[in-house]
Amino acid sequence: MNRRSFLKRSIGSLLALIGIGGGTYYYARDIEPRMLQVQNVKIMDASIPASFNDFKVVQFSDTHIGFHYSVEQLQKLVNRINEENPDLIVFTGDLVDEPHLYTWNNDLINVLQSLEAPRGKFWIYGNHDHGGYGTEKVRDVMEASGFTLLQNEHSVIEQNNERIILSGIDDVMLGSPNLRQALENVNPDLFTLLLAHEPDFVDVAVDYSVNVQLSGHSHGGQVRLPFIGHLYTPKYAEKYVEGKYLLNDGNLQLFVNRGIGTTRLPYRFLCKPELHVYTLHKE
Structure with a gap:
């Protein structure tokens, strides 16, 4: 970490500690994490076929269920998505915060x-889904x-x-x-379209025939x-x-995408949870 980054984080942490007392603490813990922001985005590209004009893709990411985010809250999100x-739903990783400790049951599956999406539901692994956490579960x-897993593979969407x-x-x-x-x-x-949990992977994707990358992972910083x-x-x-x-x-x-849930600390401040609704248009 360079000196500038260190000073930025140190000053920011100090201000956060000062400001997060009282009402700000309550807001950051109990209010803003529930203030879902829906981002409506037009994706325009000359390579989009005419028959895919107004084709709608919804992305949600980083629910981190089990860490201050419940299945009941997920149900409200699902209702909002529906x-x-x-036409298509994509989930870009980190379903459960700690899969190896989570109490799994059919409620989450239900x-x-x-x-509902007539052209399919697709997902990719995030770091909290993978490795020693609970890949198979x-x-x-x-x-x-x-949901269909895309793990170093692709699917052809035809219309x-x-x-x-x-x-x-x-x-x-x-x-x-x-x-x-x-x-x-x-x-x-x-x-x-490429689904990649970590956004910085785009510096690799730039050398391939990819038009759009959708990512999560960052939580927008949460605070x-x-x-x-x-x-x-x-x-x-x-x-x-x-x-x-x-x-x-x-x-x-x-x-x-800033994600839905939180991790490490159960706060969001000036960084609301986010749902992306993309509409394709031939440029």
């Missing part, structure tokens, strides 16, 4: 099963819930004899991501202070933290 009538739950590509990689931190394998035999002229911004983001979410980024002269768009 209100959007999405809630996730109730998500999370996979079994998502499969039982009707009126026209196609787009939805691809996904394994988790960067605890998995074995392989974008070359994920895009094997893919026509590079087709519009391609953001005026004039300072986020205090901390995890590894591989240090460069791209939230919102939209353009790379490769605008030919690659990155969207970083």
Whole structure:
């Protein structure tokens, strides 16, 4: 950590400790984490087929169920997603905060099963899903819930004899991501969406035929202070933290979702939980 980063985090932490007392503490713990913000985004690209105009993709990420986020809260989120009538639903990782300690039951499966999308529900591993945490258990739950795993692979989404590509990689931190394998035999002229839990992976994706990358992992920093911004983001979410980024002269768009739940600390401040609703348009 360089001197500037150290001073930024030290001052920010001090201000957070001072400000998080009383009403601010209550707001950051009990109010803002429940203030879902829906981001409606138009994705425009010349390679989007005409038949996919107004095609709607909903992304949710980082629920971290079990750490101050319950299955009952997830049900409310599912209801909100279904209100959007999405064509496609994608989940970009970190379903449960600590899978090896979580009490698994069918309630979670029943809630996730109730998500509705005629063109499919897809997901990728996040770091909290993977490694020594509970790789197989999370996979079994998502499969039982009707989600298709994209682990260094892709799926062809077809509509009126026209196609787009939805691809996904394994988790960067605890998995074995392989974008070359994920895009094997893919026509590079087709519009391609990539799901990658860690947003900084976009610096690898920029060398491939990817039009849009959807990520989570950062939580937007969870706590953001005026004039300072986020205090901390995890590894591989240090460069791209939230919102939209353009790379490769605008030919690659990155969207970083702030996630739904919290982790490590149960607070959100000036960093509301986020749901993305993307609508495709041929440019």
